[in-house]
Amino acid sequence: MKICHIITTLGIGGAEKLLLYLAKEQSLSHEIHIIYLKNYDGLVDKFPKNVRIYHIPNDWKAFYKIRRIIKNINPHVLHSHLGHADWFSWVSTIGLPVKKIATIHSTGFKWNKTDLLISLFYRIFLYTIAKKAILVCVSSTVANFVKSNFGLPDSRIYIIPNGVPDIIPRTKAEQQQIRRSINIADDDFIIIFVGRLQYPKSVHTLVDAMSLITDNKLKCILVGDGNLRNELELQVEKLLLSDRVFFLGKQDQPDAYIDIANVLVLPSVFEGQPLVLLEAFRAGLPVITTELDTLKEVVTERYNGLFFEPENPQELAASILEFVENPLLREQMSINARNTFVEKYDIKKYVTRLEEIYESK
Structure with missing residues (x-):
């Protein structure tokens, strides 16, 4: 299976580390591509060599560049992580036959004007250009937040708790x-x-x-x-x-x-x-x-x-x-x-x- 992930940054953070762990496991049996937007790349060198990584700066040209990459890869799944990446992935792939998945990592809304606007955009996108997108929530709390604020039915929401790889304890x-x-x-x-x-x-x-x-x-x-x-x-x-x-x-x-x-x-x-x-x-x-x-x-x-x-x-x-x-x-x-x-x-x-x-x- 060809899987393309898109994430806002590859800096050192929770969502970014989760993607690193995920890519290491998936790359054992799938073809993995990763697109990141902002110039924070502290984890880039940690990914397996067989994972293809693209840095696309998040300016207005990014939509066209991402679309071109997705068309060339022709992935079975486009999996986005974090807000900017969700939007760029959905807008860039309008009309393309790719399954869209987005992981919602938190309920990080402070309900100021910016966050209210973000919530509105999610509602619009999830019923138009991303009307078949599936949202993966890391907890029941996050899933309930998504249901109440984005207006999505249960059929489009899955709950999968985060995971980390096991390691050998130090002596x-x-x-x-x-x-x-x-x-x-x-x-x-x-x-x-x-x-x-x-x-x-x-x-x-x-x-x-x-x-x-x-x-x-x-x-x-x-x-x-x-x-x-x-x-x-x-x-x-x-x-x-x-x-x-x-x-x-x-x-x-x-x-x-x-x-x-x-x-x-x-x-x-x-x-x-x-x-x-x-x-x-x-x-x-x-x-x-x-x-x-x-x-x-x-x-x-x-x-x-x-x-x-x-x-x-x-x-x-x-x-x-x-x-x-x-x-x-x-x-x-x-x-x-x-x-x-x-x-x-x-x-x-x-x-x-x-x-x-x-x-x-």
């Missing part, structure tokens, strides 16, 4: 080496955050929670970068946490740091279905995260994680201390987290369900 010796490389002792308790240092992730809440805990053996590592890094570094310095909170920046292998952690904290005020939760479960790592509907579909309270109220550092600190002080709870949740990954979130399950949609009439 104890490798984990000790990683700890020493960032000056963390073998008996330190590690809290990890992985993601963008931007407002929706609410990392400042985690820093505030760390300031409420006096245990010097409790360390926090922040893996990722973003426009709030300087502000967060000043917050850490002001709260005298520089010897307990560490900024590691972007990392090619964030899973190396997940492997050495004791618990992952995701203090977001908004999320779709973040891959980092699945990557934590893969490593048998329990999580502490906020009570968002999308996250409640992944995390089960006191089974594989704990919840706290968004932007409430006192609640977060209490949850962290519960893990620190209750190793039996932590051990059982670790087992449950790994089981959750195996049962639901292996990328092979995702690919199988997606290809059933590709092949359906």
